Amino acid sequence: MSLLEARGLTRHFGGLRAVDGVDFDLRPGEVQGLIGPNGAGKTTFVSLLSGRIPVQSGTIHLAGEDITRLPAQARVRKGLAYTFQITSIFPGLTVFDNVALAVQGGRAQIGSWRGGGAALEAAVAAALGQVGMADLAGQGAGALSYGHQRLLEVAMGLALQPKVLILDEPTQGLAAGEIAGFMALVRGLVPAVSVLLIEHNMEVVMGVADRITVLNFGRVLARGTPAQISADPAVQEAYLGA
Amino acid sequence: MSGAKVWALHLAVLVALFAAQYLLPPYHATNLARVLVLALFAMGYNLAFGYTGLLSLGHALFFAGGMFAAGLPAYHFGFSAGPALILSLLGGGVLAGAVGLFALRTAGVSFMIVTLMFAQAGYLTLIYFNAWTGGDQGFAVPASGRSLFGFALSSDGPRFAVAWGLFALGFLVCLALVRSRFGRVMVAMRENEERSRLLGYNPFVVKLIVLVISGLYAGLAGGAWALLFGYAGASFATIQYSILPMLYVLLGGAGTVAGPVLGAALMFWLIELASGLTSAWLFLVGAALVVLVLFAPKGILGWVREKVWRGLP
Ligand SMILES: Nc1ncnc2c1ncn2[C@@H]1O[C@H](COP(=O)(O)OP(=O)(O)O)[C@@H](O)[C@H]1O
Numbered sequence: 001m002s003l004l005e006a007r008g009l010t011r012h013f014g015g016l017r018a019v020d021g022v023d024f025d026l027r028p029g030e031v032q033g034l035i036g037p038n039g040a041g042k043t044t045f046v047s048l049l050s051g052r053i054p055v056q057s058g059t060i061h062l063a064g065e066d067i068t069r070l071p072a073q074a075r076v077r078k079g080l081a082y083t084f085q086i087t088s089i090f091p092g093l094t095v096f097d098n099v100a101l102a103v104q105g106g107r108a109q110i111g112s113w114r115g116g117g118a119a120l121e122a123a124v125a126a127a128l129g130q131v132g133m134a135d136l137a138g139q140g141a142g143a144l145s146y147g148h149q150r151l152l153e154v155a156m157g158l159a160l161q162p163k164v165l166i167l168d169e170p171t172q173g174l175a176a177g178e179i180a181g182f183m184a185l186v187r188g189l190v191p192a193v194s195v196l197l198i199e200h201n202m203e204v205v206m207g208v209a210d211r212i213t214v215l216n217f218g219r220v221l222a223r224g225t226p227a228q229i230s231a232d233p234a235v236q237e238a239y240l241g242a
Numbered sequence: 243m244s245g246a247k248v249w250a251l252h253l254a255v256l257v258a259l260f261a262a263q264y265l266l267p268p269y270h271a272t273n274l275a276r277v278l279v280l281a282l283f284a285m286g287y288n289l290a291f292g293y294t295g296l297l298s299l300g301h302a303l304f305f306a307g308g309m310f311a312a313g314l315p316a317y318h319f320g321f322s323a324g325p326a327l328i329l330s331l332l333g334g335g336v337l338a339g340a341v342g343l344f345a346l347r348t349a350g351v352s353f354m355i356v357t358l359m360f361a362q363a364g365y366l367t368l369i370y371f372n373a374w375t376g377g378d379q380g381f382a383v384p385a386s387g388r389s390l391f392g393f394a395l396s397s398d399g400p401r402f403a404v405a406w407g408l409f410a411l412g413f414l415v416c417l418a419l420v421r422s423r424f425g426r427v428m429v430a431m432r433e434n435e436e437r438s439r440l441l442g443y444n445p446f447v448v449k450l451i452v453l454v455i456s457g458l459y460a461g462l463a464g465g466a467w468a469l470l471f472g473y474a475g476a477s478f479a480t481i482q483y484s485i486l487p488m489l490y491v492l493l494g495g496a497g498t499v500a501g502p503v504l505g506a507a508l509m510f511w512l513i514e515l516a517s518g519l520t521s522a523w524l525f526l527v528g529a530a531l532v533v534l535v536l537f538a539p540k541g542i543l544g545w546v547r548e549k550v551w552r553g554l555p
């Protein structure tokens with residue numbers, strides 16, 4: 001059984017085959033890594049999954065339901081959350097309000113019409129606590145350091161209380177110490193949440209992923225366990241050995 | 243920031259405005275009634291522009307729509323002020339919803355242009371049906387239409403009371419709205435629409451709701467203007483009346499609850515003062531606006547929020 005399933009997913013930009021007939025399965029309770037050289041089509045692929053970009057052909061199913069034509073916001077409410085590779089937060093709002101927007105907009109729809117309440121505050125505090133930012137709730141999000149903005153992005157994804165969490169290069173710009181904490185965080189999410197992790201840091205992806213899919217030129221080059229992937233000659237040629 | 247403190251402060255503003263009618267000379271008390279109705283209009287504009295980031299150039303249509311929705315039944319069919327005001331509310335809301343259904347498919351400059359075109363079409367419609375609307379001349383609302391619960395709205399006391407009451411209602415609703423869960427989503431649309439979509443919100447629906455609420459404010463203000471000051475005319479549908487609330491909001495502070503009334507009052511008396519001093523009063527007003535943009539680009543209360551009190555709603 002697969003929680004998130006894509007078949008023949010395709011998106012071309014003019015003549016450029018950014019995503020070219022990709023089949024993909026995310027199992028319940030796994031962390032799957034998605035790797036590939038720059039420009040391989042990873043961000044485009046997950047943008048199709050999340051609904052940021054409409055698909056040209058192919059289908060997407062979430063927990064057996066066809067979501068191929070659903071708008072992005074409806075997918076979020078069904079439990080498919082996406083965090084941006086290029087940090088996308090609300091810089092003019094406080095950290096609290098950034099996360100509160102996720103809490104009240106996501107799958108659980110927590111919070112009263114008045115915009116506050118104990119349940120909302122608890123959910124915000126929990127998400128911020130998970131990324132170690134509990135004491136920054138009152139700060140303006142725009143004034144945070146780059147690393148903290150990345151972690152806020154992750155906290156917003158968690159606050160959506162998703163079934164599937166897609167993380168697009170979340171460790172980019174994190175300090176070494178933060179990365180170790182981040183790996184523990186991702187491992188702690190499963191099996192309640194299934195994670196699709198795009199990652200350029202090999203140590204991270206080999207350390208946390210149960211399985212790995214490799215994209216190259218918009219196509220699946222290989223998939224398997226971390227050990228199988230690092231031993232795969234085609235992968236080494238296209239990517240690791242480069 | 244504590245909720246009780248915020249509410250107490252805004253209630254104090256309302257009390258001070260009510261007391262002002264007894265403290266000001268009668269001429270200025272009447273002007274304050276005008277300012278309060280214009281501020282009601284501007285508060286609605288602020289919900290769309292200041293909080294949600296919708297830069298509309300079509301709000302004159304919603305204001306004039308409310309004005310004629312109240313004025314025409316009062317003039318032609320003898321409606322009294324109560325039903326006429328309800329019609330003005332509906333008129334503004336329905337027009338805003340209809341315009342929004344089309345205009346919200348665009349954003350940015352296109353949104354400005356489309357809303358402007360709708361307002362212009364509304365103005366031409368009013369002119370075209372001049373047998374009913376009085377066209378450019380407009381018409382005087384008869385005394386029968388300017389009566390609310392037996393009080394004549396043409397006399398100072400009831401007129402001020404109604405202007406203040408409608409303003410107070412709009413003011414408190416605005417405060418509750420922007421502090422609500424939905425208010426947080428409004429600001430999210432302004433700050434980062436793409437991100438808000440990926441947090442589960444439908445921008446089109448959110449913006450349409452805001453535009454309708456904004457239209458309710460504008461329509462009610464337009465109706466109140468016709469009934470309190472006794473005149474309705476197509477000139478209120480011209481672009482000038484879309485720009486005015488924007489200027490009030492920019493001056494007082496976009497995205498603040500009390501900014502529109504502060505901006506409306508300052509602008510009103512600035513124009514009053516300048517036109518008494520010199521025939522080149524427009525120049526003085528323009529100079530004041532340039533100074534504002536240079537030194538407090540977020541408006542007066544925007545400046546206060548930045549420097550003094552971060553939690554100011
Ligand atoms: N909106 C777009 N328009 C045109 N080309 C795009 C667009 N988005 C991505 N591309 C191109 O598609 C290819 C895949 O990009 P992307 O999915 O961002 O790769 P990755 O995330 O693996 O680095 C790249 O060549 C990129 O330049």
Ligand SMILES: [Mg+2]
Pocket residue numbers: 042043044085
């Ligand atoms: Mg990418």
